[in-house]
Amino acid sequence: MTTGITLEIPAKAEYLSLVRAVVVSAAALDPAVEDQRLEDLRLAVSKRH
Numbered sequence: 001m002t003t004g005i006t007l008e009i010p011a012k013a014e015y016l017s018l019v020r021a022v023v024v025s026a027a028a029l030d031p032a033v034e035d036q037r038l039e040d041l042r043l044a045v046s047k048r049h
Helices: 013-028 035-048
Strands: none
């Protein structure tokens, strides 16, 4: 099963925590994604700002 998520959120600092939460929560739904990978995603979202 392949699914996708598209987010359209203004590129503003006040939305960073929302984006981080959505991305990591969505990834965490996949049991194949390891905890370290989730941490990597959190970091990647933070660095995009």
